Amino acid sequence: MARPATPDDVDAICRGLPEVELGISWGDRPTYKVPTGAKGKGFLLYRMPHKTAVDPETGEEYDDLLVIHTPTLEAKQELVDDPATPFFTIDHFNGFKAVLVRQSRLGEIDVDELTEVITDAWAARAPKALVRKYFADG
Template identity: 70%
Template sequence: MERRAVPEDIDAICSGLPEVELGVSWGDRPTYKVPRGPKGRGFVLYRAPHKTAVNPDTGELFADLLVIVVPDDSAKSALVEDPSVPFFTVPHFDGYNAVLVQESRLGEISRDELEEILIDAWAARAPKKLVAEFFADQ
């Protein structure tokens, strides 16, 4: 049986990708970046609670949001329009190729699905040569 994703899978998967480091962006937010060093570009960010992302059921700010980069608008649409997965967006992210997901809802997808989404996020930000080498080795 397929294992469900858990929040700890984020670090395990991201840290296992080439040239990834856990740094910060948006001030102090933990962010997985590629490549390592000053040219690193974020592909997964732990977002602080903010008035632009409110739970429509409770009116509370989402406290456990991840921002995950997607390759393009069609990938974003595929994730947010699929009712079987927990990904969504908010108007604040209109025009930005990223989706949101609550860490507490990662168990709604398999670890394999999460890994595929995170690899796509990494590949959208990593240098082209690094991406080509990674996929050539798969």
């Protein structure tokens, strides 16, 4: 396994993709968006603690959740169903193309896998021409 992922890797991966900016959405939540500017669409959001996502053992609201967009509901389900990954979903996200992951559990996957999941999220929200150019250049 490559190096385990860390919360710092999230910022590095997001900022390493073209035309990404850290803005806000859902009121005041830090959100990575593509493209930069007013037309930016969020692809990764730092979710505030909420009663819809609680630790089943303690009942405490998770305070370190990331919401990562997925290209399709099938892609979401694959991530959620894979017991080797920390990705999950909650009823509040039924029918929504996104997975949740606790920052404290990112080390259960490696940087390469986190990069792939975030890049897929970016590509699903970025303008198609930008995605084509990125993958053609890469």
